[in-house]
Amino acid sequence: MRLEYFQMIDRVEALDAEARTLRAACAVPEESPIFEGHFPGYPIMPGVLLIETMAQAGGWLVMGVLHRFSHMAFLVQAREAKLRSFVTPGAALTAEARILHDGSGYAVIAGAIREGGKRVAEAEIIYRILPFPNETLRARMLETARRVGMPAEWLEQAAS
Amino acid sequence: MSTTFETVAGIIAETCDIPREKITPESHVINDLGIDSLDFLDVAFAIDKAFGIKMPLEQWTQEVNEGSVSSDQYFVLTGLCANIDKLVAAKAA
Numbered sequence: 167m168r169l170e171y172f173q174m175i176d177r178v179e180a181l182d183a184e185a186r187t188l189r190a191a192c193a194v195p196e197e198s199p200i201f202e203g204h205f206p207g208y209p210i211m212p213g214v215l216l217i218e219t220m221a222q223a224g225g226w227l228v229m230g231v232l233h234r235f236s237h238m239a240f241l242v243q244a245r246e247a248k249l250r251s252f253v254t255p256g257a258a259l260t261a262e263a264r265i266l267h268d269g270s271g272y273a274v275i276a277g278a279i280r281e282g283g284k285r286v287a288e289a290e291i292i293y294r295i296l297p298f299p300n301e302t303l304r305a306r307m308l309e310t311a312r313r314v315g316m317p318a319e320w321l322e323q324a325a326s
Numbered sequence: 327m328s329t330t331f332e333t334v335a336g337i338i339a340e341t342c343d344i345p346r347e348k349i350t351p352e353s354h355v356i357n358d359l360g361i362d363s364l365d366f367l368d369v370a371f372a373i374d375k376a377f378g379i380k381m382p383l384e385q386w387t388q389e390v391n392e393g394s395v396s397s398d399q400y401f402v403l404t405g406l407c408a409n410i411d412k413l414v415a416a417k418a419a
Contacts, residue, residue: 242364269374270383272367292367 167219169198174219175261178226178315186265188227190314192219192279194257201255211253216287217244220277224263224291228273230316231265232295235308235324239273239293247289257281271295330377330407337372341365351404354397379413 167174180189194211201209218241225239233239253259260280267274272294279287298304312321331351338355339346342365355361361369374380386409389395399405 242367267371267374268380269367269370270380270385271387272370272383274371292371294367 167192167194169195169200169215172218173310174215174222175226175314179260181227181230181317183231186227186231188223188231188263190223190226190261192259192261194253194255194259196255198255209255211257213247213249213287216249216253216279217247217289217291219259219261219279220244220263220287220289221291221293223261224265224275224277225293226311226314226316227263227265227275228293228295229307230311230320232268232273234320235311235316236297237295238298238303238307239295241291242272242294243292245290245292247287249287251281251284251286253279253281253286259286266290330410331403333376334373334403334407334410337376338369341368341372349403351407352402354402355406356397356401373410377410377414379410379417381410381413 167176174192175190176193177191178188179191180187200212200215204210204212221241221244225241228239229235229237258281262278262280264276265273266276272292274290274292277289277291278285298307308321308325312318335346335349338344338349338359338361342359342361344359349359353359355366355369370381370383386395386400390397390400400409
């Protein structure tokens, strides 16, 4: 994870297009300017960044499985968000996402984060699905999708 | 029709915190009930789930924006419920 760049997903470890699920590895850095403020002398991952982590895991799932990267998934709602435990620097997290609904112009996922098998956060997340607003964002999203390990054949289709 | 309307009205009342008695078959979900686009997403999700359908909202919005269809056809509850019934019938066929 590079928190200050909002790079929350390190690597997609499992992607099941039929079951519509994704699991990703997310290593919390030992050091980050974020921890200087949250909190001084007691560094813990901000809850909003845990929600963002679930949103990004689900976002890759929705954009890849449902739209093959033709559209962007924008977070518009987090429901029933629960932050069950503090997450500290150096934690090895697993983010999970499962598609609950493929709507017209929107999608809904169930997200969760585990640390050592223990569930530390969960939320139901809704995205608005829109065309990429510009080529810069589209290119950067495809590049990031490649970096995190989304299927190469989907990315080749999207890039062509 | 009445069953569909009752279900949809119940969803709108619960999701958007609108008194049930204010919701009539003639209500326009945006102009009369004041439901914004984010709340309408919640309503759409609940309707899709309740009826096991996928309302083609993008297509409807495009048709309304192009002026080929009046927004009443899709967003007044009578019209919305009739379209839901059609989608349910098409799914069963």
